[in-house]
Amino acid sequence: MRVLITSGRTIAQGKKLYYKDTPAYSDETARCFIHPFDLLELGAEEGDSLSLSTAAGEEVFSVAPSEDLVPGTVFIPCGPHANAILHAQTHGTGAPDYKWLEGTVTRTDLPPRSGWDILAGQGGAACPPVPAPSGGGGGGTVTVRDVVCPLCGCLCDDLVVRVEGGAVTSVDNACSLGSEKFLSRSRLMHPVSNDGGFWRAVDFEEAIRYAAEVLADAEHPLLFGWSGTSAEAQCTGIHIAEAVGGVIDNCSSICHGPSILGIQEAGHPGCSLGVVKNRADVVIYWGSNPIESHPRHLSRYTTFADGKYRENGHHDRTLVVVDIRKTDTARIADEFIRIKPGGDYAAFSALRAILKGHADILPAGVAGIPRERLIQLADLCRNAQFGALFTGIGLTQSPGRYKNVRNAIQLVDELNRHTKFTLTPMRGHWNVNGTNQTFSYLTGYPYGVDFARGTPYYNPGETTAVDLLGRGEVDACLIIGADPGAHLPRRCNEHLATIPTIVIDPFVSLSTSFANLHIPVACVGIDCEGTGYRMDSIPIRLRKILDLGLPTDEEVLSQILRLVREGARSRATGRTELWSPVKVGGIPRVS
Template sequence: MIYTDMVCPFCGCLCDDVVIETEGDRVVRVDNACTLGTHKLMTTRKDRLKGPIMRDGAGGWRDASYEEAIEYAAGVLLDADRPLLYGWSSTQGEAQGLGVSMAELLGGVIDSTTSVCHGPSILAIQEVGHPGCTLGQVKNRADVIVYWGCNPTEAHPRHMSRYTTYADGFFLQNSFRERKLIVVDIRKTETASIADEFVQIKPGGDYAVFSALRAIVRGRGAVVPPTVAGVTKEQLEKIAEICKSAKFGAFFFGVGLTMAPGRYKNVRNAIELVDELNRHTKWTLTPLRGHYNVYGSNEVFTWMTGYPYAVDFSRQIAFYNPGETTSVDILARKECDACLIVASDPGAHFPRKCLEHLASIPTVLIDPAQTVTTPLCRCQIPTAVTGIDASGTAYRMDGVPIHMKAFLDLGYPTDTEIVGRIFEKVKEVRHP
């Protein structure tokens, strides 16, 4: 079978022109996907658990039925005083919505991987707004592209070919020659090697460079010193002139900016630079999101609770205070006494102190395959993968919702089914 116009379930680009060929329940060929997306689609059956597993009481694992695992997960959450529901960035929006409802009923905390990647972006946007647009507008109009603190060539391999440097648009017939590419980073990356202008800054110098660029764009360049964070004033003036001369500019930034010293203040300064440039021409700004539906978690959480991540229901109302209600902080302070992890791998990313607490409390993982988090858990429930053997909704990095279609049936329940069944067990006790 050949399936066309499929959506790749890897990164926030959500490429929707993928062609997949299958033989039985195996993927034998993938066209139009990047190396990362192709690997995920081609190895969809590799390392998957055949069914739920639970601790056997002697430090090992034993097989369990879905009903037993679901009963255990519901019991753990019901027994907890302050359960944490974490992850949600690599699953369908339908499961995310059920997760929010369950967290509210339990009086727990629900958080997504946003809190350890683009959370600072959201904090900055809440302060000064978001001058954004769709990726289609960038493709068709942008003649100047800025990548700051990110390396799309390796992290989002088709971003440049679909939307920026190599993508011909309605108003740009020869994009590679008509567009200018500016890359700002602390080291020369694969993306920087093809840039028209590469600005190499010292680690932690982002805020100062933004401030200098804002001064130059504002006509106050006299206050800028000869070098700023390792960048000469001459190069900053050149960059500012390129940006002011653009017909339409698009600014993309990654975790190299959000996780650098300054955090959300860096992003705020970036947005204010875009605001300054909009006094001269048209500029937009877009966070280069990682997981394919991390933007969706922010959307779903926001339209259900009013807050994009780290939502605490312990007061019987939605409460949001990053630094207090974010998962890393809750685990580090040993506040939660149970954890449900959905479609995420905190074991590979969280600080050791957090993982030690995660291993000491009843933790349930919903994930198709064993991960670094598996040894920290007491139960793991395998599910289908959205975009492969499960359908669902995901939001692209520019906020556009896209329906992801399944093309295989491997017999696994979806995340929505499993979370829904756990939720039903919880409602039987809380709302009999």
């Protein structure tokens, strides 16, 4: 059976983001949501196995019936199973087709594989389970208030965290996703290196020295991630990329990079989330499901929040959701509009035509939406006192990509001829917006910056991570604040397995599978402080609430930068003793 495959976040998948080495994570990412009518045609039922096949590969999933989808459409959670069938084509934008993948589905008797097994087939090696961190050496119970949550772009700053014996024991006010990060025990406490599939502990000094050597010796290294670390560390990373003549890219290239391209073309009619909370009476989520991706977004900033001019919360607001499936957010919306997959650009164009008085030229339906429904939506927006449009990656990872966002911005511009309307991309990771701020400040470009020429060069589709890895153009990789092992196409991971790869992360991740070296660091917002940028570009300082004795990512990167610069000076003066010809700190070199 031919189907259209789309992927995205689920609450269950999100709660296991920091437990990716567990079977529970693999069980969730192996689920395949499919309409019951399609199951009848396939002769399958809940719990059976289905094989999804695309031009990139084939993978087995477990059936999860869902009437939220239209027949012929399949939804799978983000993760290694989805990426095993995802190609590395980005159509010149840097973002693969996470939301638009054509393939076939058939019955099979094979069980789904675990995430580690999938990555092993791509050249990775499973990391052994890690012991729970023991904390910072005791102490009494401490309650820390007004803690900032380092999980998603909401950066909620009202958490109450209890620390006992050097470990977090409870978290109040956080969503289920944020709580799991604070309570996670999947922390590495010392660096580990992969020597032929066998993991062994190394000390920080030799690990940092090895990382510096790999980056300095590479012809075209890639430094990728950065959305899960502080703005201070990001700045240091940019200096490293410049020093080694490499490429530095962040997670926005695979999610809201097309949003940035649209903003570069049409501007950004944005505002702070506080303005939305206090003023908005019409809130639209288009291609976004915040209940599962940003669980507190509605309660803190939009629909259910009591604002200065919206004292009655949701009674004073109208919530509209536009999506290809009936998500949990759509279930609570005042208006749910189901749109045909790939129809966003046409729908925005139709709304613009209506606002300009040309509703009569529209056909009876546009992108699966009846003309009368579009007219009602246009009238609702035009008559709003203050409207807020939140765009998700449903726009950026499907046909149209940045043009969808540009058209949405032009729609907001047209609405501002009648009322006040704003647009805000729903940024995912807690500091992915910060990467665009720091990259733009220091290099002039928001992501995908290549220093091979000695000066910054930016061209999405050429200098972005998926394209570089997919074409095999980088010969070393530093991963920090991201998990490409869980979120990049299989072709990218297959290349990671062939080159020296260093992971800097507080947690064991699926990217550890491809690492020659994993350096654990303190987690920003938990055991170290740092600066993050909320999705509306408001900088917020994250606090340290406990001490596990680990170095911060900024400290590790600063030492790497120092060694790289010392090596460059040594080479310039003819000294070659800085790097060992065979080993650095006991870690085998990778040629």
